[in-house]
Amino acid sequence: MPRQPPAATSVPPPIVHIGYAVSRAGLPAPLSFRHWVEAALRGAKRRKPAELAIRIVDTIEGRALNRDYRGKDYATNVLSFPAELPPGVNLPLLGDLAICAPVVTREAAEQGKAARDHWAHLTVHGVLHLLGYDHLEEAEAEAMEALETRILAGLGIADPYA
Numbered sequence: 001m002p003r004q005p006p007a008a009t010s011v012p013p014p015i016v017h018i019g020y021a022v023s024r025a026g027l028p029a030p031l032s033f034r035h036w037v038e039a040a041l042r043g044a045k046r047r048k049p050a051e052l053a054i055r056i057v058d059t060i061e062g063r064a065l066n067r068d069y070r071g072k073d074y075a076t077n078v079l080s081f082p083a084e085l086p087p088g089v090n091l092p093l094l095g096d097l098a099i100c101a102p103v104v105t106r107e108a109a110e111q112g113k114a115a116r117d118h119w120a121h122l123t124v125h126g127v128l129h130l131l132g133y134d135h136l137e138e139a140e141a142e143a144m145e146a147l148e149t150r151i152l153a154g155l156g157i158a159d160p161y162a
Contacts, residue, residue, distance in 0.1 A: 014041055015051040015092075022058045022101045028119045036120045036155070040127035043151035049092035052130060054099060054123070062100030077103045078122040080129035097126040113160070117152075121160045124151050 016034045020027070033054055041050055057065070062075035069079065082095040099122055108118035125148055135141035149159045 011041075011047055012049055014038060014049070017051075017053040019053065019055045021061055022056055026105075026115075027056060027101060028116060032116070032119070033123055036123040037127055039151050039155055040124040041131075043124075043147060043154065044128060044131050044133070046131060050094050051092045052094040052127070053096045054126075055096065056101050057098050059100060059102045062098065062103060065098050075100045075103050077107060078126040080126045082130050082132070094127070094130040097123070097130070099123070099126065117157045117160070120155060120157055121148065121152060124148055 014034070014037050016030075016037050018030045018033055037050075037052065037054075059075045062079070063073065065079055066076050067073045069081070070076075077100055079098040080095065081098070083091075083093040085091060085093065099119075104118055104122060105115060107113075108115040111118070125144075128144060128147065133140070133144045133147070135144050145161050149161065152158075152160060
């Protein structure tokens, strides 16, 4: 009797769609975003396929999204839109992230952080939100920040909350 190949035990890499509403000059490469998404999923111990979209936006779009979906009339660094699938639909869709390039650049400079490290942090932060993590309550915030710090340390990035 022929031997059966071993069952696949690894999770396929996430599918990450990246769209740019701004110039790509000076922004991390798509491969970097995929790497950071993978690190977040691994760190959160997600063991099943995942698909998400990341849109890099300008201040105008970032402000409109934040105003329309959160009622806050300013551009913020990252917005997470978890997928809301109908009952019975079993797809690997996590949702969408909107990351505001000018806000990320400004915050990195204000906080004395490498821009690339801040992009990584906000990508990880956004993915964790898509997975259901939040920081509305103090205990939730501490748990989420600890997980972010651990994931980023695995990427060689210092604690963003220090």
